[in-house]
Amino acid sequence: MQPRIAVLFRHGLLFFLLLFCVLYPAVASAPDEPATLSGTVRDPAGAVVPNASVVATSTRTGQAFQTSSDSQGRYEFAGLPPGQYRIQATAPGFGERIETVLLRAGQSAQLELSLPMSPMMQVVTVSEIPGEIAAEFHKVPGSIALVGKVELEQSRAATLKDALAFTPGVLVQSRFGADESQISIRGSGLRNNFHLRGVNLLVNGLPYQDADRFSDFESLELMATERVEVWKGANALRYGGNTMGGAINFVTKTGETAPPLELRVVGGAFGFYKAHLATGGEAGPFGYYASYTAGEMDGYREHSQQGRHRLFANLGWRLGPKTRLVVDILYANVAEKLPGALTRSEFLSNPRQAQASNVTGDWGRFYNYVRVGTHVRHEFNRTHTLSLNVHGQYRSLDHPIFQVLDQDSRNFGGEIHYAFQGTLGSRRNRFFLGFAPQHGTTGERRFVNLGAGQPLGQRGSLTALFGTEATNYGLYFENQLDLTAAATLIAGGRADWARREFKDRFLADGDRSDRRTFSAFSPKLGLVWRIAEEAQLFGNVSRSYEPPLLLELTSFGAPGFLPLEAQDTWQYEVGTRGRLGSRLEWDLAFFDAEIDNEIINRNVRPFPGAPFTIPSFRNAPQTRHLGIELGTGALLGEGLASAGDRLTWRLVYTWSRFRFVDDPDFGDNALPGAPRHLLRSELRYTHPRGFWVAPNLDWSPARYFVDSANTAVNTSYAVLNLKAGYDWAAGRNMRASIYFEAANLTDRNYSGAVQVDNDLGRFFEPSDGRAIYAGLSWRFGR
Secondary structure (H helix, E strand, O other): HHHHHHHHHHHHHHHHHHHHHHHHHHHHHOOOOOOEEEEEEEOOOOOEOOOOOEEEEEEEOEEEEEEOOOOOOEEEEEEEEOEEEEEEEEOEEEEOEEEEEOOOOOOOOEEEEEOOOOOOEEEEEEOOOOHHHHHHHHHOOEEEEEHHHHHHHHHOOOOOHHHHHHOOOOOEEEEEOOEEEEEEEEOOOOOOOEEEEOEEEEEOEEOOOOOOOOEOOOOOOHHHEEEEEEEHHHHHHHOOOOOOOOOEEEEEEOOOOOEEEEEEEEOOOOEEEEEEEEEEEEOOOEEEEEEEEEEEEEOOOOOOOEEEEEEEEEEEEEEEEEEEEEEEEEEEEEEEEEOOEEEEEHHHOOOOOOHHHHOOOOEEEEEEEEEEEEEEEEEEOOOOEEEEEEEEEEEEEEEEEOOEEEEEEEEEEEEEEEEEEEEEOOOEOOOOOOOEEEEEEEEEEEEEEOOOOOOOEEEEEEEEEEEEEEEEEEEEEEEEEEEOOEEEEEEEEEEEEEEEEEOOOOOOHOOOOOEEEEEEEEEEEEEEEEOOOOOEEEEEEEEEEEEOOOHHHHHOOOOOOOOOOOEEEEEEEEEEEEOOOOEEEEEEEEEEEEEEEEEEEEEEEEOOOOOOOOEEEEEEEEEEEEEEEEEEEEEEEOOOOOOOOOEEEEEEEEEEOOOOOOEOOOOOOOOOOOOOOEEEEEEEEEEOOEEEEEEEEEOOOOOOOOOOOOOOOOOOEEEEEEEEEEEEEEEEOOEEEEEEEEEEEOOOOOEEEEEEOOOOOOOEEOOOOOEEEEEEEEOOOO
8 A cells, every 4th residue: 555655646746746837837927916006296295296206116126117296296106016116206396205115916005205305406495396397497508596385385475585585696675574675686677776677577477567677566476376486687588588687487376286275374573464365176177276365564664554455366277188278367455655765874773763754745655456367378289389378457556755646557468479399300409489569558647745644635736647658579589409418509589679658748847758769689599518417507698688667767857758778788607506416406607797778776856955865867888797696405414303304404695796887977886786795594404294493594794885986885784583384284185384483583783675876875774673473374175
């Protein structure tokens, strides 16, 4: 029995082994059921990050799979072979997130990815930058800046300084604590003692300005803004920009990016409060976003009360798979008192006082503003795109200053924009062409200002009645040709024709009617060279041509128009940008602007003994603006107190040397109004549970001149500030955050903003003293 059992066992084992050898290859070659991995990419605040790159790499075979997150931050890998994977997520403006996941056959796994903030991205925190903008950034032969939603949310979002403080080359200081600001890019519009010139402002790519390029800030709402793009100099040509300073584009929230419900409240020192309520979403082919914001401020200074009510709506409609219609509607009601500038003795003795004539004359600015913009974009295919934009705005203004100005202005414009992305020969090529007409009219009545407390109001007898018109036609183009995989040549230009007209209807003092026309062609040539995987050199040369504003042409001393020429600038720029891994990022640029006929002002007394000044303007035959802009940031450490925490540092530094060149009145004196050195630095600690704290320094280490004769100076200052916040999940699909800010911790008396060339010596606009602010926000549903 034993031998027979042994034989049977041996034969059975042999048969089993033969059967295994026959069947195993088929069994082994049969694939396991594939796995699926999906999730959402978010930033540290919990907001979704679209266009993030997600790479899944098998740790066994090294095979890599790549996808990108969609507009809702979602990503998905379908059909992954089972096994262990290294998941790597990256996005512009963020650090790298690496996770490891084991996928079993047939498994549908979820992996949420939270990207840490990069220590720097163009010197500011950047969030949710669309892929096409991030790609465009690397083709720009000059310095630009992108400010994302996280930067705006972790601030009061009350003034432009809250958004642009960490942008090199941009001087921005609030006047009397309000959103009215002194703002200049590379010295553009330094003559500005109020509002803005020399920079194109846009909302969603459409002009936010009068037809003559005059702009203010009080209707812009940062809480409804998704990101801010700063395109310096001729780098703004993609938006038809034609100014030395470039363009600032405020990109608003939409139904695709906004949560279904958002509530935000901020309040604090000097009677400041601001409340914001917004909703957004999508329903089939329709998208909507709507917000209402209200705010008030008593002000640090006497006679500086402010009030704002703003409504904004963005409505989108996908007319087809390749056609989209977007409508923007903006309404603002603005009320503000104007405290004016102080002499040095007034500034030192009591910085909270107002200019006496501003109080007795009850100087202020009150207006209602409506703006509608429509944008239609059609993609014929992957190569050709056509856009049509139409916009219009109306402002009704009551403006008691040295006289009471009563204005109604209407401005309309359009743009047709063609874009091509394809090849030229065997090289990648991008080309765009645009035509942008604008026309604006203003009717103005001026009255004697009787001052505050009059029984029939401030208005006395009529002193002026006139109308103005501004018309512009701009034709622009740009071509970007990839000479090699590492080098891109950019060439473009803009042709401008402009007319300015003044129609005098108050003939008691003579007919001052006048008309002027201006025309020029402004070329641009640039090169971007990628010298390493994450480092670039860039350079460009360009011309900008800026006709005078109507308020400049009609200012004091004009029998009709002042004999002003257009400001004509040739600008040269070289620089580098890049990063070293995830530890260090930089953006460094040097610029030289050679300017003919720079438009500068002098605030003069309209009559001997006048207690106030009014602006007049002239051309400086030649001026030169030299500057260095540096933005850098570093990741100093991780895991310091807890796994996943981070300590980062960022710094922006701007050196400016702006001078007259052989001026008949001022020789080679320094141009007034710009700090020689301006440095801002921030140290930030971020905890993975949502807590962050960020002390920062605002430092102007050297005095600078505030008059063209170089006899009066603004002194140096260093201001310490502190920000902190906490963001947490307050429930399912709900996030909440608190915000805290302590400004000017040492209660430094300083003048961040100045007025230049004031005949009464009123150069100084005191910045706010020590102030505490706090805010709370809720976001529901996304």
